[in-house]
Amino acid sequence: MIPINYIKSNKEEVLARLEKRGPQYLDLLEKVLKTDFERRQTQQNRDTVLEQANALAKEIGICFKNGEHDKGNALKVKTQSLKEESKRLEEALRALEEKMRNELSAIPNMPHDKVPKGFSxxxxxxxxxxxxxxxxxxxxxxxxxxxxxxxxxxxxxxxxxxxxxxxxxxxxxxxxxxxxxxxxxxxxxxxxxxxxxxxxxxxxxxxxxxxxxxxxxxxxxxxxxxxxxxxxxxxxxxxxxxxxxxxxxxxxxxxxxxxxxxxxxxxxxxxxxxxxxxxxxxxxxxxxxxxxxxxxxxxxxxxxxxxxxxxxxxxxxxxxxxxxxxxxxxxxxxxxxxxxxxxxxxxxxxxxxxxxxxxxxxxxxxxxxxxxxxxxxxxxxxxxxxxxxxxxxxxxxxxxxxxxxxxxxxxxxxxxxxxxxxxx
RNA sequence: GGAGAGAUGCAGGAGUGGUUGAACUGGCACGCCUGGAAAGCGUGUGUACCGCAAGGUACCGAGGGUUCGAAUCCCUCUCUCUCCGCCA
CATH class of the missing domain: 3.30.930.10 (Bira Bifunctional Protein; Domain 2)
Structure with missing residues (x-):
């Protein structure tokens, strides 16, 4: 697989080189970049949710340590929705990662400059x-x-x-x-x-x-x-x-x-x-x-x-x-x-x-x-x-x-x- | 194939539910010391992903589960080691 970061930062080069194999891969390239974008966004969302959940868990821990059981239990309720949200995002992220990998695997290597065009x-x-x-x-x-x-x-x-x-x-x-x-x-x-x-x-x-x-x-x-x-x-x-x-x-x-x-x-x-x-x-x-x-x-x-x-x-x-x-x-x-x-x-x-x-x-x-x-x-x-x-x-x-x-x-x-x- | 033990960072090795990404030792890097070196002293030292950055998230063999919270508890798998069996 061509590394996704290489594609991201050298898009023009990748396009030009890949084109020698035929035009059918250019769409794939756009697709994989789009998937990568979605993937990154989803990760950001997930990370934010997890951050909140982690902070809450920490707070709850401190509550119980200090004997503030009521306060701790009250906070527990809040974690429920975060948990569901993170689970959902986690699954979405995983799906996107797999999608990206599949799309990336479908793209052949880029021919080198000195490789002649041709079909057979x-x-x-x-x-x-x-x-x-x-x-x-x-x-x-x-x-x-x-x-x-x-x-x-x-x-x-x-x-x-x-x-x-x-x-x-x-x-x-x-x-x-x-x-x-x-x-x-x-x-x-x-x-x-x-x-x-x-x-x-x-x-x-x-x-x-x-x-x-x-x-x-x-x-x-x-x-x-x-x-x-x-x-x-x-x-x-x-x-x-x-x-x-x-x-x-x-x-x-x-x-x-x-x-x-x-x-x-x-x-x-x-x-x-x-x-x-x-x-x-x-x-x-x-x-x-x-x-x-x-x-x-x-x-x-x-x-x-x-x-x-x-x-x-x-x-x-x-x-x-x-x-x-x-x-x-x-x-x-x-x-x-x-x-x-x-x-x-x-x-x-x-x-x-x-x-x-x-x-x-x-x-x-x-x-x-x-x-x-x-x-x-x-x-x-x-x-x-x-x-x-x-x-x-x-x-x-x-x-x-x-x-x-x-x-x-x-x-x-x-x-x-x-x-x-x-x-x- | 049968029985048992184990898997933690570069390596050794602690850690059995809560500020633990992880003590300690060694290694390594940098600095001090030295004519130079060794020893000694000091400092630092994981990876991946997201983010312009601040920062965040994940990772203690792999994958699931319990829990507000898991290196730590439960299940499954893989691998390694020891003993037995078989065998070029």
Missing amino acids: ENDNIVERVWGEALQNTDGFLCHWDLAAKYDLIDFETGVKITGAGFPLYKGKGAKLQRALINFFLDQAELQGYLEVQPPIMINEESGFGTGQLPDKEGQMYYVEKDNMYLIPTAEVPLTNIYRNAILTEDELPIKITAYTPCFRREAGSYGKHVRGLNRLHQFDKVEIVQISHPDNSYNTLEVMCSYVSGLLEKIGLHHRVLRLCAGDLGFASACTFDMEVYSEAQKRWLEVSSVSNFEYYQSNRLQLRYKSKVNNKKELVHTLNGSALALPRVLAALLENNQTPEGIRIPEVLVPYTGFEMIE
């Missing part, structure tokens, strides 16, 4: 392309065929054990996956990220903190008996480490990384585009998260992007960096870059990472703040995260792009991790 993925801007497509890819097999040919992934058995979208990696397929995880984690550590292993089930509060709940409830697997969700991304547990926390300015930026499986229901997506590893219900991912001083967050975003891009360079994957347009931006994000690798056999781009700055959107929900050195006040931080990287599509591109008549060649940097140079 066609309006995204290609920021950078690294590498180029191969010249001769005649006879190239798609990764699902390669996986079968070299016995790397057994989709059918995954279906038998669980269902579609839960692949079973085998032999060198499993090893390659493990190698990638270790490589990505080691790289992150070199950049100063602290590796953690978080829980992969989360409670409701955590889901709310990072913005998955209540909106994206249907995307997550839910364990009803214990009221928990399987994480759709490590972003949720990693960022929620710092829910309700007050950091010192010296602690910033906080940089953490984790490897976790991720679970997504992906309800309603079927067909060719979700074949093989393209879209799964369970997949592995290494995530990086930064908690940043608001003044530095956009610099941080750039650093994170080039880091992710650098990873793809190291494993030699032709890729591009997209600056997402307002229409393609996630609800909670203020600015997002997507990294897509080129799949030589499928002849299309596959998203392998998404790096975002959420500004105050998550920290406001999380109540994640730092103590400012300037005024010693508690201020909200900016949160950022990115995939570094999501495994299945990297694996898919790696298999497809590195296929040769002799087998699949493993990128040099990964050989120390896999222990083999070729999949034959």
Whole structure:
């Protein structure tokens, strides 16, 4: 949620930025400001009534202490109407607070200045392309065929054990996956990220903190008996480490990384585009998260992007960096870059990472703040995260792009991790 | 899963119905002292919301209730600890 005070004191800016997402949010903005106004008035009224009631109670106490029972009892009568009034106002206030929260939750994050206008993925801007497509890819097999040919992934058995979208990696397929995880984690550590292993089930509060709940409830697997969700991304547990926390300015930026499986229901997506590893219900991912001083967050975003891009360079994957347009931006994000690798056999781009700055959107929900050195006040931080990287599509591109008549060649940097140079 | 104990401010820890937002100790900040430091002394030190301000309101795990008045009494829930059971 955008902090209400930020909206109040920067209305023009919020309006201008939000407008990029479309005009439908401007009304919401007015609405929430109105609700906020009513809320404040109601609070004032309630406080006044309570003040009177408190004063009376105090007076009554003194009366009884001094033995003036008659006077005390007389005063008691007066409290009755105040009590009813305060109860009424209390309820009204609570309703208004909830209304405001709901209205605020319906407003997406404001796109950053540099986010282009646009409605669909066609309006995204290609920021950078690294590498180029191969010249001769005649006879190239798609990764699902390669996986079968070299016995790397057994989709059918995954279906038998669980269902579609839960692949079973085998032999060198499993090893390659493990190698990638270790490589990505080691790289992150070199950049100063602290590796953690978080829980992969989360409670409701955590889901709310990072913005998955209540909106994206249907995307997550839910364990009803214990009221928990399987994480759709490590972003949720990693960022929620710092829910309700007050950091010192010296602690910033906080940089953490984790490897976790991720679970997504992906309800309603079927067909060719979700074949093989393209879209799964369970997949592995290494995530990086930064908690940043608001003044530095956009610099941080750039650093994170080039880091992710650098990873793809190291494993030699032709890729591009997209600056997402307002229409393609996630609800909670203020600015997002997507990294897509080129799949030589499928002849299309596959998203392998998404790096975002959420500004105050998550920290406001999380109540994640730092103590400012300037005024010693508690201020909200900016949160950022990115995939570094999501495994299945990297694996898919790696298999497809590195296929040769002799087998699949493993990128040099990964050989120390896999222990083999070729999949034959 | 069964039995018991507990949850108070940055931390420890008092407080069992009335000027208690909360004693006391420590921590921290500032000042004095010192050549400098330690010790010592003094002062200060919660958060959120409303308000231009004065000030007000709320908060003693969470939510309800009793009462003119609740950290304090009652109910429900959550969490932590100890013992037993089970277990990778």
